[in-house]
Amino acid sequence: MRTDWLDSDYLLSKEGTVSLNGKTALVTGSSRGIGRSIALRLADEGANIVLNYFRKRGRAEETAQEIQTRGARVHIVKANVGELEDLDRLFEEAHQAFGGVDILVSNAASGVLKPALEIGDKEWNWTVDINAKSLLYGAQRAAVSMKQKGWGRIISLTSLGSVRVFPEYSIVGVSKAAIEALTRYLAVELAPYGITVNAVSPGVVETEALNFFPSKDQMLEWSKTRTPMGRLVTPQEVARVVTFLCSEDAAMICGQIIHVDGGYSIVA
Ligand SMILES: NC(=O)c1ccc[n+]([C@@H]2O[C@H](COP(=O)([O-])OP(=O)(O)OC[C@H]3O[C@@H](n4cnc5c(N)ncnc54)[C@H](OP(=O)(O)O)[C@@H]3O)[C@@H](O)[C@H]2O)c1
DSSP: OOOTTTTOSOTTGGGTOOOOTTOEEEETTOSSHHHHHHHHHHHHTTOEEEEEESSOHHHHHHHHHHHHHTTOOEEEEEOOTTSHHHHHHHHHHHHHHHSSOSEEEEOOOOOOOBOGGGOOHHHHHHHHIIIIIHHHHHHHHHHHHHHHHTOEEEEEEOOGGGTSOOTTBHHHHHHHHHHHHHHHHHHHHHGGGTEEEEEEEEOOBOSGGGGGSTTHHHHHHHHHHHSTTSSOBOHHHHHHHHHHHHSGGGTTOOSOEEEESTTGGGOO
């Protein structure tokens, strides 16, 4: 089987399936990993990109350079999406740079890997604020310009840890469960305005996030073996599904959790 196209960011854009010309996409945590691929893919379809990062300026600048090379406009904003003041500034800058947000991809994540019985208040707040509170308050802010235009797309990144138990994943799993519930509530409230809200749940994707897992190599091997497709999901494959959800073809997909995991989640 040929697999050389798996890592290509250009596969669908050559066919021009989704036009996002004139739209603005704010992708949280888009300096590296899955968020970076999503930003590049949306840029390929013509969207202006608001590129958000928290700590690593150099990585944000590299990704911004790549977006510009592809002919799209980009504005970088350093902001901790778990802080309301930072979120306010993020949306204000998006508004100043491009006149509002049409697509919000709530992708940034952080968290403490520990058993549930060892989680403290600070760790709970840190994880839930960055992963889930950011979706609620991000969606409230994004909805302002989306409602005015009668069109919008809100997509968040979740994981199977929302419904299954993985070692040490307790509090991150809780934050992902909150994202999925919120996805459904927001979807119903925003549907009358032409705004769709959905979440994408990837299988294991090899990014720097995995370096924090104590048993990374074991986890990668286990995932490959257990996945019916026999391999890991690439960031580009996740980005293509997010881009599809932004298209007109996906206008009636409302409040869904889309699994992009090569069948991992359906195997007993
Ligand atoms: N990788 C997987 O196997 C996998 C599987 C299922 C779901 N997901 C989900 O997919 C999403 C992306 O994961 P990933 O693996 O690509 O992560 P990653 O490689 O760790 O990248 C995280 C990104 O988020 C940014 N970030 C971290 N904390 C932030 C904060 N407080 N405010 C703003 N930005 C922040 C980082 O910027 P800095 O470097 O500047 O901090 C970076 O750009 C997450 O929601 C994750 O839960 C991942």
